[in-house]
Ligand SMILES: Nc1ncnc2c1ncn2[C@@H]1O[C@H](COP(=O)(O)OP(=O)(O)OP(=O)(O)O)[C@@H](O)[C@H]1O
């Protein structure tokens with residue numbers, strides 16, 4: 001295998017942060033290289049340097065042995081480098097074909113050549129098993145499909161190196177398998193892949209070699225077959241990581257949240273929640289598993305006052321709150337970790353400080369009679385920054401300048417900062433590194449011990465099984481059943497995720 | 511006991527450097543844009559056979575060369591400045607209130623009405639009453655687009671643009687009809703009562719207390735946006751509406767608030783110009799000032815203190831252009847060219863780096879192609 005790409009002593013600093021410190025690595029032809037590192041280790045920054053979106057302060061990029069300068073992403077693409085970003089870069093109102101066509105020179109001069117692109121896209125998607133309808137409009141597609149579009153967009157440009165920045169964070173296990181199948185096919189054709197992920201099992205499953213970064217430096221590059229997840233975690237964090245959550249026995253309290261026969265309509269106009277009923281007790285974690293797009297997001301929105309309920313009722317501590325606004329729910333002690341960070345959780349243009357206090361701003365001590373109290377705000381923020389170990393040059397830095405995982409920490413700090421009585425946690429560890437994921441698990445269990453009622457929505461079965469006291473599964477907007485964690489197993493949950501109700505399963509069990 | 515002397519944090523060298531750097535970062539785009547616009551316009555003048563240096567000297571002198579010039583500049587700046595604040599407050603909630611142009615006029619009409627028809631009040635009641643009337647007028651005229659935007663999601667730009675035409679027509683009817691000064695050849699309203707007029711502080715500059723009101727408004731605006739809950743909400747809604755909603759901020763109410771405050775400020779700008787300077791309305795009352803104020807706000811980077819500078823700058827251009835025309839015969843419309851260029855350059859200055867990168871890429875690609883092609 002020949003060398004395709006070599007980075008030599010790449011250095012990149014931002015005001016107050018040295019994000020990449022003399023990083024050297026190489027990628028061979030047809031190789032899948034995993035890039036591993038804690039939140040803020042500098043992975044995205046390095047890839048942006050490679051993709052021409054950032055200019056390294058020092059260092060040299062060699063492409064097929066030649067020193068290259070990559071001043072922008074067009075240059076990267078014309079060299080044969082494609083990148084799928086941590087946050088997708090598609091135009092939501094355009095169709096798949098139109099998105100692919102952006103930035104391409106048309107064969108027909110000024111006229112768009114969409115038919116041609118469409119036929120080529122169809123061949124490509126058949127070839128690689130990337131199933132997408134080329135005419136679909138982006139915003140109507142689920143995340144998994146949007147990601148396939150991003151990959152198709154790169155493939156269309158005949159790339160030789162594909163960079164994927166945390167592609168699996170938003171995918172369900174099935175979708176991850178599909179993605180990996182595509183990556184293997186690519187690698188068989190000599191296309192190299194740089195894959196960023198926080199999930200060690202994935203690294204072990206797909207990569208040929210792993211480069212581990214810590215604090216902007218390369219710690220080591222190892223062959224995947226010569227290492228173990230534990231060793232990788234150790235390299236990444238610099239100390240032993242314990243993969244176990246101690247969960248004290250369940251001390252179920254009163255009913256905190258009760259949902260009765262609710263129906264709600266989703267973004268695409270169809271019935272997304274159909275007759276859902278359940279109750280959530282104090283001191284309990286109720287996990288909602290299931291493939292994304294089966295009503296979880298709508299449930300999250302309904303419970304947080306962000307989506308109208310068509311029928312049915314919701315009670316919070318016995319009080320009917322079916323049509324309450326988000327701020328009224330916050331008053332009653334409800335907190336929310338939104339599943340889509342950039343959509344609902346943070347305003348990236350504003351500062352860390354402002355984002356952290358946004359949902360508490362109208363209450364004392366953060367404001368009195370409408371006047372902000374900077375001292376109280378500063379105090380809360382300083383405290384949260386140290387509790388959640390948020391890496392930011394200052395509380396006044398814009399959230400946009402934080403790494404993905406650190407942005408998620410800001411969201412967590414805001415939601416957990418005030419001892420919520422009911423917590424709606426949707427994908428709480430999305431984009432977090434192993435160390436912090438562990439910390440968040442511990443924190444959620446602490447909140448549970450304190451008596452908080454937690455509704456956990458997650459596409460990660462492991463997470464669901466580790467944390468939940470009871471596991472619920474939704475399929476096409478209907479509840480397939482709720483099972484106590486000690487009386488169920490992955491198979492049973494899997495069946496429910498495929499649409500078989502719990503009762504039916506028990507019937508068929510011997 | 512030993513007393514330790516501590517230098518305040520902001521005076522330490524490192525922080526000073528930091529402040530200077532960030533100040534330069536903020537100030538440089540508009541400054542560079544202004545310089546570039548002046549140069550391009552200078553070339554234009556050369557082509558038109560005028561001496562640009564003389565022209566700019568004339569511009570400078572008649573803008574701030576003597577007391578009365580400074581007075582004129584300030585008087586022209588005030589409406590720009592206050593309206594610029596109006597634009598800023600709306601823009602922070604991601605609302606583009608082009609309607610300030612019309613809101614100025616409606617506010618003015620309300621103020622003239624109270625100033626001429628209501629009589630027998632002492633000044634300390636009549637003046638505030640006029641100001642309130644003007645603000646109410648501006649706010650009322652912003653209400654329709656505000657409501658449509660907040661509750662129905664209808665684009666404010668189109669609505670306010672149409673309303674601006676309506677406001678101009680309304681004014682030309684008012685000066686001919688209901689508020690017309692009887693027995694006059696030209697259509698204009700009567701002058702507001704003596705009791706409704708702001709005192710003149712410095713006669714040779716025609717300076718009135720409006721300048722203090724404007725300066726206070728700048729500070730208030732800053733305080734409002736960064737130190738109060740509604741201001742915080744406005745900025746959050748402007749930065750990410752959906753996240754604001756999830757954080758429990760009442761998005762429609764916030765939009766309505768910011769739009770209405772914006773309208774009332776524009777109304778106040780018109781009012782102060784009437785009760786401080788003109789005392790009446792003509793058909794051409796502050797025509798185009800709303801649009802200029804948008805420019806001033808953009809050049810001031812939509813920050814109250816920036817708007818302060820932007821407002822005075824555009825005021826100076828306006829008052830200097832007359833001097834340029836009188837002394838050298840250069841058409842004062844050329845000033846509009848300068849203004850337009852400045853705006854273009856300010857917007858472009860955010861993208862200048864882009865052009866540089868493009869150039870570098872093309873160069874490298876050429877080299878790359880030359881190297882690769884023969885080998886293949
Ligand atoms: N535009 C920027 N301005 C200032 N600092 C930045 C900017 N982008 C990144 N940083 C800083 O550089 C460091 C590395 O960030 P980077 O996004 O590369 O991390 P990462 O390894 O991708 O982390 P994550 O796993 O959380 O996505 C962080 O400390 C971040 O705050």
Ligand SMILES: [Mg+2]
Pocket residue numbers: 043044045086165403404405
């Ligand atoms: Mg990243």
